[in-house]
Amino acid sequence: MNISEARVAVLVENQYQELELWYPVLRLREAGATAVIVGPSVDEVYASKLGYPAVANVAVSDVTPDHFDAVVVPGGFSPEYLRRNPAMVEFVQKSAAVDKPLAAICHAGWLLATAELLDGRRATSVATIKDDVRHAGAEWINAPVVVDGKLITGQLPNDLPEFMRELLKLLAAAEPADRPPLPDLRPSPAAYDRPAVLRSRAAGPGSANYRAYAQLG
Numbered sequence: 001m002n003i004s005e006a007r008v009a010v011l012v013e014n015q016y017q018e019l020e021l022w023y024p025v026l027r028l029r030e031a032g033a034t035a036v037i038v039g040p041s042v043d044e045v046y047a048s049k050l051g052y053p054a055v056a057n058v059a060v061s062d063v064t065p066d067h068f069d070a071v072v073v074p075g076g077f078s079p080e081y082l083r084r085n086p087a088m089v090e091f092v093q094k095s096a097a098v099d100k101p102l103a104a105i106c107h108a109g110w111l112l113a114t115a116e117l118l119d120g121r122r123a124t125s126v127a128t129i130k131d132d133v134r135h136a137g138a139e140w141i142n143a144p145v146v147v148d149g150k151l152i153t154g155q156l157p158n159d160l161p162e163f164m165r166e167l168l169k170l171l172a173a174a175e176p177a178d179r180p181p182l183p184d185l186r187p188s189p190a191a192y193d194r195p196a197v198l199r200s201r202a203a204g205p206g207s208a209n210y211r212a213y214a215q216l217g
Helices: 017-029 077-084 085-095 106-113 125-133 157-173
Strands: 007-011 034-039 070-073 102-105 143-146 151-154 196-202 211-214
Touching: 007 017, 007 085, 017 034, 034 102, 034 143, 070 085, 070 106, 070 157, 077 106, 085 102, 085 106, 102 106, 106 125, 106 151, 106 211, 151 157
Parallel strands: 007 034, 007 070, 070 102, 102 151
Antiparallel strands: 143 151, 196 211
């Protein structure tokens, strides 16, 4: 596949790690690919761990894995919120089921574990969740980047160059596929002159489950 023909979904939620979202998006766009930020909603601002805002180009409910050639799952603490969202879990499960390249870095192993995609695989992650990855059935490898078939996993922001090189290699080796047209995409830039302030609210009356949300400061 010519990289200029590739479409890649990059998943976003609150408390994403800044480099682990924006480096893949910008590196893919630099290479000529279409990088689409996919989130739970296009009507929310998502705050990074340091308050850097992101806005999804499209809601996960409006796309399927058939729209894309690969998926990137950034780390930070956003995978904890992604794994609570059944639509996000289903999106990565269905992507893996049709053998799309799936690239997950740092804490993104949490989402892979919930999606039951690690059993019998070789994978890495940030060291603080290696037990989670092992308990999900993977052989955890202490290496910056591990490639097992079309599963790419990475450890830390410093490993992003190698992580993205491996994803670009898989995309270049892929056969072109017929894909449905993308829905209308919302421009992604938010108000970068103001920080996104993370807040939380209960999922329902009396609930102990809290949902994070962000507002521009």
